[in-house]
Amino acid sequence: MPDKGPGAVPDEEKDRNFVTALARGLEILRCYRPGETNLSNLDLSERTGLPKPTVSRLTHTLCQLGYLVQDHQGGSYRLGVGVLQLGFGVLAGMDICDRASDVLRALRSGPNSYITVALGEAHRAEVVYVAVHRSRENVALTMHVGSRLPLFFSAIGRAILVGMSDQEREAAIDYARQDFGTPKAQLRDAIQAAKADFESRGYCAGYGLWRKDVNAIAAPVRSLDDGRIYGLNIGGPSFHVPPEQLERDYSKQLAEAARFLGLAPCVSTRDTRSRYGGTKAEEGNA
Numbered sequence: 001m002p003d004k005g006p007g008a009v010p011d012e013e014k015d016r017n018f019v020t021a022l023a024r025g026l027e028i029l030r031c032y033r034p035g036e037t038n039l040s041n042l043d044l045s046e047r048t049g050l051p052k053p054t055v056s057r058l059t060h061t062l063c064q065l066g067y068l069v070q071d072h073q074g075g076s077y078r079l080g081v082g083v084l085q086l087g088f089g090v091l092a093g094m095d096i097c098d099r100a101s102d103v104l105r106a107l108r109s110g111p112n113s114y115i116t117v118a119l120g121e122a123h124r125a126e127v128v129y130v131a132v133h134r135s136r137e138n139v140a141l142t143m144h145v146g147s148r149l150p151l152f153f154s155a156i157g158r159a160i161l162v163g164m165s166d167q168e169r170e171a172a173i174d175y176a177r178q179d180f181g182t183p184k185a186q187l188r189d190a191i192q193a194a195k196a197d198f199e200s201r202g203y204c205a206g207y208g209l210w211r212k213d214v215n216a217i218a219a220p221v222r223s224l225d226d227g228r229i230y231g232l233n234i235g236g237p238s239f240h241v242p243p244e245q246l247e248r249d250y251s252k253q254l255a256e257a258a259r260f261l262g263l264a265p266c267v268s269t270r271d272t273r274s275r276y277g278g279t280k281a282e283e284g285n286a
Helices: 020-030 041-048 052-065 081-092 095-108 155-163 166-180 184-201 243-263 269-276
Strands: 068-070 077-079 116-123 126-133 148-150 204-207 214-222 229-237
Touching (some): 041 052, 052 068, 095 243, 116 155, 126 155, 155 184, 155 204, 166 184, 184 204, 204 243, 214 243, 229 243
Antiparallel strands (some): 068 077, 214 229
16 A cells, blocks of 8 residues: 555544644645745645645635735745744743743853754654754854754654654654655664663764764653653754763753753742853853
């Protein structure tokens, strides 16, 4: 049986409550990749696997609702402010992002000024950054809230996989096959590697895993507020952030911060800076 394409939706006979039209509209919004501004109906049709007439009806509806804006000269579409409102609504509902801000800042203010620290959550077969404190240097990773990384092939993604239940991991495998065509055996190998790495180190390492020029370590964070799984990531350019330093200077703080975020629903800024070595002077560099 062939794999379902990117626009595939569950069999309606298996889930009668599933609204296919809504799922297809959301698939259209998911087509936009980092750095892309405009996509045509043809682009969207090719990426979703949906017929062009169907895509045309969906883009028209999304424009009417404010989630897409049409360029009438070129006929292409860009994301509208309606999508931004949804994003802000998601972030506003994440109490952990408020708690994480001081923790990320303190970790970022450690001995290596090229370090970037981020908190991310899985969406299908990717990790979406929900909080970021970027390097104090100009030469750094261009990462921000909304940046996406591969779930199976990044340190933060593998940390999230470790924290998932077996059922959640199986769903992630299905998404990776649908969205990227990754062989199931390769995905299962990635999960086993993540588990073994975490069991031996207490965190997941990604030295050139996501990109050859990036080193990172990450740990899973389970929010006791709602049971959601996040990944806490510390990393930077490989030519400035060697694996030895991540393991020597940051691995213990990473593990402590992950436990802290998962267990402490409320903490003072002073306590956070004290625990992770940040100072008021360093805070001014944020």
